[in-house]
Amino acid sequence: MSEKALAALSKVIDPELRRPITELGMVGKLTEANSSITAEITSRLFKD
DSSP: HHHHHHHHHOBBBBBTTOHHHEEETEEEEEEEEEEEEEEEEEOOOOOO
């Protein structure tokens, strides 16, 4: 199931960097319970 969650999260694009949050290392812990999945999303600051 976590593979499906990561596939879905790969479609979430950071609006400023215009890249998937999965490529930016912003997806942390995935927790599966019953029929739902909780994703820990972290924010990162990037320098130009």
